Amino acid sequence: MSDFIERHDQSVYETETPVLYSVADGIATVRMNRSEFNNAQNSQMTYALDEAFKRAISDDAVKVIVLRGEGKHFSAGHDIGTPGRDINKEFERAQLLWDHSNKPGGEFLYVREQEVYLGMCRRWREMPKPVIAMVQGACIAGGLMLAWVCDLIVASDDAFFQDPVVRMGIPGVEYFAHPYEMSPRIAKEFLMCGERMPASRAYEVGMVNKVVSRAELEQATYTLAARIAQQPRMGLALTKQAINHVEDLAGKRTAMDAVFAWHHFAHVHNELLSGDKLGGYDAKAMALANKRAAGEA
Ligand code: ZN
Numbered sequence: 491m492s493d494f495i496e497r498h499d500q501s502v503y504e505t506e507t508p509v510l511y512s513v514a515d516g517i518a519t520v521r522m523n524r525s526e527f528n529n530a531q532n533s534q535m536t537y538a539l540d541e542a543f544k545r546a547i548s549d550d551a552v553k554v555i556v557l558r559g560e561g562k563h564f565s566a567g568h569d570i571g572t573p574g575r576d577i578n579k580e581f582e583r584a585q586l587l588w589d590h591s592n593k594p595g596g597e598f599l600y601v602r603e604q605e606v607y608l609g610m611c612r613r614w615r616e617m618p619k620p621v622i623a624m625v626q627g628a629c630i631a632g633g634l635m636l637a638w639v640c641d642l643i644v645a646s647d648d649a650f651f652q653d654p655v656v657r658m659g660i661p662g663v664e665y666f667a668h669p670y671e672m673s674p675r676i677a678k679e680f681l682m683c684g685e686r687m688p689a690s691r692a693y694e695v696g697m698v699n700k701v702v703s704r705a706e707l708e709q710a711t712y713t714l715a716a717r718i719a720q721q722p723r724m725g726l727a728l729t730k731q732a733i734n735h736v737e738d739l740a741g742k743r744t745a746m747d748a749v750f751a752w753h754h755f756a757h758v759h760n761e762l763l764s765g766d767k768l769g770g771y772d773a774k775a776m777a778l779a780n781k782r783a784a785g786e787a
Pocket of ligand 1: 603757
């Protein structure tokens, strides 16, 4: 088994610290640290995020968590093309699942995405402390999942949100919160067109709490965090649970289960037709197709 993994995993990490962690004044800051790759999320980062969140939850001095990304962009999404892309690597799992990396056919991604995408996102959404996403620049596909599991989102006016994966023949990213983050009709437009939704519109549709200039983004985020940090721990935890529960009563959790299955039908369908689970699109091909669609190339 180890031979199989060594042959397939060719990831080379550019950093040992894809996530930075710090605490000040009751606020933990979890900072994605792959700015060279616009904070593309590989498994190394996923597990580092999980570790950082665990730390913040375990520390009684922490009342509120801020999730942010280093550099120009919040997140370019899942890593589909950097040297640190590590989808063939085995990690110690957070859920009771077996290793995906030596499995054939649809099992490979089905198991992997249950663990690192749907499973992790649900786990993070259910953290008992409030989390605020601080979003600048791009928040694309897998990046949406990170912002959407947070309780509040503060965005700079240059931020934009986009899920372009319908181009791959896939009905949106693995954590299918789209029709809960915006109305179903706008969610259809968002997915079917795959275009960038500017922060101003994300505010109008109720996806983000606040839009400020880039220069004010940090202060606005931490001012909000400090305000919430004055509330009692249990009051915050129960409020979060209550609202998440109401969302689940509105079908969020069961909807995601069904869409996750369709998502994986699409991965397997792609592989049957083209030999590639992503329909032949890597990061470069997606960027080029995005530019073409926008009439820029
Ligand atoms: Zn997928």
